[in-house]
Amino acid sequence: MRSGTHTLILLGLAAGIAACSTAPPHRPSPQVIPVDRDGRYALSEDAAPHPDEVPPDLNAIPDAVPRVEPRARSGNAPVYEVFGKTYRVLDSSKDFRERGMASWYGKKFHGYRTASGEIYDMYQMTAAHKSLPLPSYVRVTRLDNGRSVIVRVNDRGPFHPGRVIDLSYAAAAKLDMLDAGSAPVEIVALDPLASTPPSEHWLQVGVFEDPISAVVLRETLTDQGHPGAQILIEESERGTLHRVVLGPYTDIGTAQSLRSRLSDLGYTPSWIRP
Structure with missing residues (x-):
C-alpha cells in the first residue's frame, strides 16, 4: 500500500523476418499423440482412490x-x-x-x-x-x-x-x-513473475470502514487457529480503512498454503505490502 499513513495495531494478537512469396504458407502436419494408454481413455468412467488411499x-x-x-x-x-x-x-x-x-x-x-x-x-x-x-x-x-x-x-x-x-x-x-x-x-x-507475493508475505483477509467488523473478523480468525491476526489502520482519501491481516511469513510455500486454506473457508485473501 502506498497511499495514506499506516499504523499497525496489535489487537489481542520469437520474432522472425517475413519474406515476400507467392507460395502458400507452410503448415506443419499435426503430431498424432497416442492417447490410448493401454485402453484407459476408452473407459467411460474414471476411478477415485479407495478411502484408505486418500491422504488425511x-x-x-x-x-x-x-x-x-x-x-x-x-x-x-x-x-x-x-x-x-x-x-x-x-x-x-x-x-x-x-x-x-x-x-x-x-x-x-x-x-x-x-x-x-x-x-x-x-x-x-x-x-x-x-x-x-x-x-x-x-x-x-x-x-x-x-x-x-x-x-x-x-x-x-x-x-x-x-x-x-x-x-x-x-x-x-x-x-x-x-x-x-x-x-x-x-x-x-x-x-x-507477477504472481509472486511481496517479500513480506502478508495476507489481507478483510478490509472494513467499520472498526467493529474488523475486530469481529480478527477474533473469528483467532478462534479458527490464527492468533497472529492483526488490524492495520489506513488513513486515505476514502476515509479510515481497517485491514485485517495475517503475517508476515518468510516462506512462500507456507504463505501459499495458508492462502489456500483461507479460501476453502470462504475468505478472499490477497497479498499486501504494509
Missing part, C-alpha cells in the same frame, strides 16, 4: 506455486491430433482466460506419464488442458461456489466434448466437485 490432509495440500520454467520437451507440438481432431498449442499463456466445464481424472491415470513426460500424481495440484503451453499455471475458480485453486498444467486433455480442463483428484477435491464429476469454472492464466 487432502484439502491441506498447498496450491501450485507459479514459477518461471522452460517449455517441456514433449507435449508442445504447434499442432497435434487426437481421435482425428486437430488442436493447436498457444505460443504463450499470457492473458489467457476461458470459461467452461471442468472435469477431473484420477486413479486410471495415476502413475502414468503425462503429455509433458512427467508422471501423473493425482494428489498434486496439476491439470490437463488442450492448448496451453506445458507447463503453465492457472487459477481455476468454480463459478457456482466461488472456490478457487492454482494448478500447474502439465498434461493434454480433456478430449471429451464440452470440457475445457481436467483437474487432478486433489484439485477437484478442493473445489468440492468429486461427487458431481464436473463443474462450471473460469480459468485464468497466471504470470509467474
Whole structure:
C-alpha cells in the first residue's frame, strides 16, 4: 500500500523476418499423440482412490506455486491430433482466460506419464488442458461456489466434448466437485513473475470502514487457529480503512498454503505490502 499513513495495531494478537512469396504458407502436419494408454481413455468412467488411499490432509495440500520454467520437451507440438481432431498449442499463456466445464481424472491415470513426460500424481495440484503451453499455471475458480485453486498444467486433455480442463483428484477435491464429476469454472492464466507475493508475505483477509467488523473478523480468525491476526489502520482519501491481516511469513510455500486454506473457508485473501 502506498497511499495514506499506516499504523499497525496489535489487537489481542520469437520474432522472425517475413519474406515476400507467392507460395502458400507452410503448415506443419499435426503430431498424432497416442492417447490410448493401454485402453484407459476408452473407459467411460474414471476411478477415485479407495478411502484408505486418500491422504488425511487432502484439502491441506498447498496450491501450485507459479514459477518461471522452460517449455517441456514433449507435449508442445504447434499442432497435434487426437481421435482425428486437430488442436493447436498457444505460443504463450499470457492473458489467457476461458470459461467452461471442468472435469477431473484420477486413479486410471495415476502413475502414468503425462503429455509433458512427467508422471501423473493425482494428489498434486496439476491439470490437463488442450492448448496451453506445458507447463503453465492457472487459477481455476468454480463459478457456482466461488472456490478457487492454482494448478500447474502439465498434461493434454480433456478430449471429451464440452470440457475445457481436467483437474487432478486433489484439485477437484478442493473445489468440492468429486461427487458431481464436473463443474462450471473460469480459468485464468497466471504470470509467474507477477504472481509472486511481496517479500513480506502478508495476507489481507478483510478490509472494513467499520472498526467493529474488523475486530469481529480478527477474533473469528483467532478462534479458527490464527492468533497472529492483526488490524492495520489506513488513513486515505476514502476515509479510515481497517485491514485485517495475517503475517508476515518468510516462506512462500507456507504463505501459499495458508492462502489456500483461507479460501476453502470462504475468505478472499490477497497479498499486501504494509
